[in-house]
Amino acid sequence: MDLNPQELQELQEQLLLVYKFINQNKMFKKFFLEGIEFKESFKDETGLISNLMAMDDAENILETSILELEELRKGETSDTSFQDILRATEWDVLYRKYGMKDLNDIEKLDLRSLLKIY
Secondary structure (H helix, E strand, C coil): CCCCHHHHHHHHHHHHHHHHHHHHHHHHHHHHCCCCCCCCCCCCCCCHHHHHHHCCCHHHHHHHHHHHHHHHHHCCCCCCCHHHHHHHCCHHHHHHHCCCCCHHHHHHCCHHHHHHHC
8 A cells, every 4th residue: 555644644534434334333223223234314315324234243344444444544563552543533623634523424535536546
């Protein structure tokens, strides 16, 4: 992957937003909607979010990807934990940067650029 540090940072930020969206939606469904048929109410032109929501291990895949990007950004093996990255993330700043009001605006992320990288 030949990305400059800025591109690595942006990719990590977008994956963090996707992770948080997936995590919160899965927790909501598990807590409130377990056993109830429910249609998701978000826009997903690429199918990426829908596919991740359907996967049991999506959060683990995203977590691993985010940690690997952290190592690429720092240029060395990092002992930073995923929880440290989540705690250090300024969510309001990311929402503004990507034109989002909150996680419900996940479709405002350029998910097509994420898919091009993978």
